[in-house]
Amino acid sequence: MKVERISMQRNYIVYAPAYNENVGGIIFLHELVHVLNQMGERAFLWPMLPSYGTNFRGRLKKFKRTLLDRQHARYTVSPNLNTPIATSGDLGGASIVVYPEIVLGNPLKARNVVRWLLYKPGLRHPYEFGSDNMFFRAGEMSDLPEITGGAPDLFLWKINRTYHNENRPDRDGVCYIVRKGVDKPRIQETEAPGAIQIDKMSHAEINEIFNRCHTFYSYDEATMYSQYAAICGCTSVVIPGLYGSREEWVKNHELARYGVAYGLDDIPHAVTTRDKVLGLLEVEEAKGQATAERFVELTKARFWRDAAA
Template identity: 40%
Template sequence: MKFIIWTPVYRDNSGGIIVLHKLASMLREAGRVTLIWPQPKPSFSELKTLRGWIKLANWFKFQLKNLATNRDIKSPYKLDIATNKDISGAVVVYPEITAGNPLGGSCVIRWLLNKPGVISGVTDFGSNDLFFYYHKHFNDWTINPHEDHHLRVSELKSDIYQNTNKAERSGQCYMVRKGRDRPLDYHEVGAQCVDGLSHEELSVIFNKCEYFICYDLYTMYCRYAVMCGCIPIVVPQEGLSKEEWRPEIQNRYGIAYGWDDVSWAVETRGKLLDYLAEEESRSIDSVDRFVAIVERYFADQLSVNSADDQR
């Protein structure tokens, strides 16, 4: 079984893009042929339109720009890029922001890395698509009623995020990201905005600040802050209780949901660090379960594709 992961070109500050590339890397390590289809590379079907040829021209310009800046579109995981010949017989994985089936794959998976429609407005899915969710909060139970279709992989970057400051801390930093439509009044005057900073830069700031105020309800950066000894405070959303925000208690460890929850964050920091120490094995188990479900669901189609490839 071959996988093609449809993904934007790797960006170090996008959690969704990171986990798409991480999934490809883990599938490859598990012995599965896995390739990526980086955006904005056009598919063969898109070249049937003028828009597709414009996209192709932009793709060539994009590659030239990356060569000039030494940017590796294969990402730090050194993933191989798919061609049109690879699509036949492959299982294609799209994030929920992708409309339709641009690669024309016969076996399609939608990975819900956010609630469908929230980021892109896209809810153009196929009737035979197989759905997986990253968090329960992101799942649409009307299109995916299967609780076991949970696919979660993590990139902890523990070589970067470490607590190197055991001394006294002070001050706040804050992050907006997907919380840009919310009132930005929870942090103190003079707090440093850390949106867009590199992981290395963030690690330094997290090791200086006492508090990390986060307007984005769901981001790995809160855990990165804990790994550096900083207390993350997620700005509560009106009408959303703590339990509704994070139903699984282990996903609340080390993180305060508002100022009144700071003592919880401090008291459970050790539990979060212990939980993260086991994250790699949980990710491997999650990917193994994902592959098993995919094989069962697409068994007939994969058998047909295999027979066609042998002709």
């Protein structure tokens, strides 16, 4: 009888798209590999293949393009992060694979699967989890307690120091972002001539616009750009839709306690608490390291019990 040999390589493999400084979920995935390596663990990226799309032909085209990109080493990583790319030899039977919630099933056929809920599953994309998956959440709004039983936190907020207040005396005009709020009805303020849409702009470009405009509107209720606008001295407003009140929204988005209005009627709160945003982000940044340490402790106890003893 043939005996299956299982590699005992104890690696963390994070299944992630190529690095994109404008996408918070992708930054989190790459940052996790970096932080784990800083902690003395062995962590790698595995280039993510598209798991959702329009039709079969479109998905196949993206699949082939991704394979080609990987073959020609065009998969992008941040030069500022320690994020080596895994090879097939790193994907041993004992390795822990971390998938974001948008990945359907278990494409790497891993024995030990962690599902990191970076956004609420099912809200924008379908989901398909295994019965033996271990769950972590980026925040309360990302969790599905009926499935996870209440996932522990794992977040790695990092302040982008590009954003700062230039204290310009002549602010004028409005800017806005759509992102995950693509299905929301538009308000007249963002439809006015001269309103600037910042989707897909660089951080340097957005910082300049935040310092030029007096008001920023976000149709996305869970983007760091709302906080960055406030840091720049721009009045930051989220267009409501997912929650019935500011209190419910803040309960699910703790970073939004200060400096951000939930709806037009909440603007006075955003203006009067704007100077507290940077301090809040600094506190949350420090908490993120603690959640990563807890992640290692819990995953080792679950999958590598002898290593945690």
